[in-house]
Structure formats: structure tokens, C-alpha cells
Amino acid sequence: QQQVKQSPQSLIVQKGGISIINCAYENTAFDYFPWYQQFPGKGPALLIAIRPDVSEKKEGRFTISFNKSAKQFSLHIMDSQPGDSATYFCAATVGSQGNLIFGKGTKLSVKP
């Protein structure tokens, strides 16, 4: 019940295309859903986050879509750029001070 399942494991997108990464969870107590971005040799960094009281949050080219009834949330990267090539992790937790449970990550490659 504590798992967060992420798909796909890897994704190749052409420059300018849309990258979509999906996550599903089971614990209905989760109320904070962040996405982290990790470049090689670096630690993950917060990209964007959402709470279940909204169905969508957009920050620049990055959008989280949230479906509470389906217990799913996804990251959309519009106009994908080679600089977006990284590993993306979805996560979930209960409360802002809870421990983040991470998905297994998606390695995104954006081809020029």
C-alpha cells in the first residue's frame, strides 16, 4: 500500500515533443505529490508538486495532472528540450513532513 508505481522506465522523445510520465499509488492517505528531476552525478531536485485539492498544476513547460479517483498522477513536459534529458521521479507522502515514497524513476532522453 506504500508503493508508488511509475512508468515508463525509459522514454525517448524528439525535441519539441511532449514527454509524459505516469504514476499510480494505492494509499489514499497520500496528500502531497512531488516530481523530482535528477541529472547524472547530481542529487534529485524538486521540479513541481501538487496536492489533491487541484486536478492540474502548471509551471512553465511542466504540468502535473492529478486524478484522485483513479489514484494516478502524471508529468507532462511540453516542447521537450535536450536539456530536459534526465531521470524523473514521482513521489508521494502524507503531510508535508512525511517521508517521501519514490517511484523507480523514468530516464528521459530528448533527441535533437
Place this chain on the structure above:
Amino acid sequence: KAGVTQTPRYLIKTRGQQVTLSCSPISGHRSVSWYQQTPGQGLQFLFEYFSETQRNKGNFPGRFSGRQFSNSRSEMNVSTLELGDSALYLCASKPLITGELFFGEGSRLTVL
């Protein structure tokens, strides 16, 4: 503001040895969490310390331990190393108000 600092960045040990990793959080952050990152399992929560007390613990054997000092700096120790302990160990600090984790660049441990 300086980020999360982890030392050492790389280390090689042999089976049966023990290792101590160090983490200095962002100034003012009192919560420090440790994660193990491997290609197969992704990011797995080890433990969290807050004000020198272990607040949460993940599902790892007792060979994995940690502590936090009064200046919020934290160390984690792995005793009787096994080959499977080879991983990137990430430390993250968190401010009181938000749930955002700020990660260091990690300590990459190789066990031979």
C-alpha cells in the same frame, strides 16, 4: 546559501568492513533524511533525523544506522558491508514549513 554537503563523494570498501558517511544540511534545516539509490530499486528511504532524534525509519536491516548532532549534521553508518550495499547514498534536508527535500550529490559506495 550553501546546499547539502555530503562526504566522501566516492569510496571503495571490501565485504565485512564498515563505513561512515557524513552529511551537512542546509543552514537552518533541522530534518535530515537518508536514501539509498540503486538502479534496480530506485530511491529507498533509510531514516530521518530531527533535532538529534530518529523520527522515522525505513525497512533496512540493523546494519544501517545513523545519528544527528546538535548542529544538525548527520552521519550514517553501515557495518559488515555486503556486495548489495553498493549504491549511491543520498542525504536530504528539509525546512520546517514545506515538504521539499533538498538533496546532496550523494556518496557513491562500492563494495568489493
